Amino acid sequence: MPRPIEALIHVAALTHNLGVARRRAPDAKAWAVVKANAYGHGIENVYEGLRGADGFALIDLDEAQRIRALGWRGPILLLEGCFETRDLELCSRLKLWHAVHCEQQIDWLAMHKTHEPHRVFLKLNSGMNRLGFTPQAFRAAWTRLNALPQVDEISLMTHFSDADSERLGADGIAHQLEIFNKVAADLPGERSLCNSAATLRHATRVGGDWVRVGIMGYGGVPDFPEHDAAHWNLQPAMTLRSKIIGVQELQPGDTVGYGSRFTAERAMRIGIVACGYADGYPRHAGSGTPVLVDGQRTATVGRVSMDMIAVDLSALPQAGFGSEVTLWGKGPNGSALPIDEIAHAAGTIGYELMCALARRVPVTVEHLS
Ligand SMILES: *Cc1c(COP(=O)(O)O)cnc(C)c1O
Numbered sequence: 001m002p003r004p005i006e007a008l009i010h011v012a013a014l015t016h017n018l019g020v021a022r023r024r025a026p027d028a029k030a031w032a033v034v035k036a037n038a039y040g041h042g043i044e045n046v047y048e049g050l051r052g053a054d055g056f057a058l059i060d061l062d063e064a065q066r067i068r069a070l071g072w073r074g075p076i077l078l079l080e081g082c083f084e085t086r087d088l089e090l091c092s093r094l095k096l097w098h099a100v101h102c103e104q105q106i107d108w109l110a111m112h113k114t115h116e117p118h119r120v121f122l123k124l125n126s127g128m129n130r131l132g133f134t135p136q137a138f139r140a141a142w143t144r145l146n147a148l149p150q151v152d153e154i155s156l157m158t159h160f161s162d163a164d165s166e167r168l169g170a171d172g173i174a175h176q177l178e179i180f181n182k183v184a185a186d187l188p189g190e191r192s193l194c195n196s197a198a199t200l201r202h203a204t205r206v207g208g209d210w211v212r213v214g215i216m217g218y219g220g221v222p223d224f225p226e227h228d229a230a231h232w233n234l235q236p237a238m239t240l241r242s243k244i245i246g247v248q249e250l251q252p253g254d255t256v257g258y259g260s261r262f263t264a265e266r267a268m269r270i271g272i273v274a275c276g277y278a279d280g281y282p283r284h285a286g287s288g289t290p291v292l293v294d295g296q297r298t299a300t301v302g303r304v305s306m307d308m309i310a311v312d313l314s315a316l317p318q319a320g321f322g323s324e325v326t327l328w329g330k331g332p333n334g335s336a337l338p339i340d341e342i343a344h345a346a347g348t349i350g351y352e353l354m355c356a357l358a359r360r361v362p363v364t365v366e367h368l369s
Pocket of ligand 1: 033035079159194195196197212213214215216222
């Protein structure tokens, strides 16, 4: 018997969530963002559920190759563009569209030998100060690109730092949107501004020709806890589940786990779950983090160790050895435990937990029936 832990990928949920994005931005095309191995879900595992998108956006060139190997002939966008000059050869060969965010990338294009001119997404740094040309340098970059025979169409993109919240008392996108609209005003080309948070919260106002659907495609909520998955009608695309492999009866004063971080105040029964931080469960999730046992909500007890977690069974007399434990995602009988809640309890975000699913966890794909 293998350890009972496994991750399930719900293909139907991916398709559903993509549909939610499309309804928020009905006039835009949708990039399915599949960087970081599809946010930990596995590119090959999510392809069936996301192939209804208009294109795939990602960062690593080997992930672009994997999407092409799956038979995708439509657009693929490298969100950070090329990292060195020879990456352009792969772009030509696989017809990859790529971001251009700095002068070096234009220099490489100018030297690149290709029969097919490239479609590029010129990136404006509208205030996030990660990648992109400043508003002052943007037009010169556009003019330079536009003069290159290696370049076909030029699209315009930027990225919001605060689409999920407010910023300095104002809505989180106003300052960047104003800068983008001013700089891009009379430039031709398609526009792409919205990530998941902007698609959910601001799409009607921001507009644009392409939205970039990341976390929401996987059922994660970009503005949790202000809103939750039910509010946005998102379904979890990943379930992490395991089983109880041991049971302990505690007396008042007994402690649980490393560091004795939990002390029983009364007699209680706990279950030991085959899941730990080496599976990707966050060690920072303290006692009291929600968990489902046989679909019923209870809480963790004590520290997360490498291969095990303890959960409180005191209120669940039917539960015991072999009971199903849902760490996040869909539980039995229609129950659910949003990944955002676990992330919140651990002081992080759903994105990080998805991406950190460990290699040792076997993954099963639930295909469309
Ligand atoms: C990752 C990424 C996205 C997707 O962001 P989500 O918050 O997951 O929707 C969009 N645009 C760029 C440039 C990204 O790097």
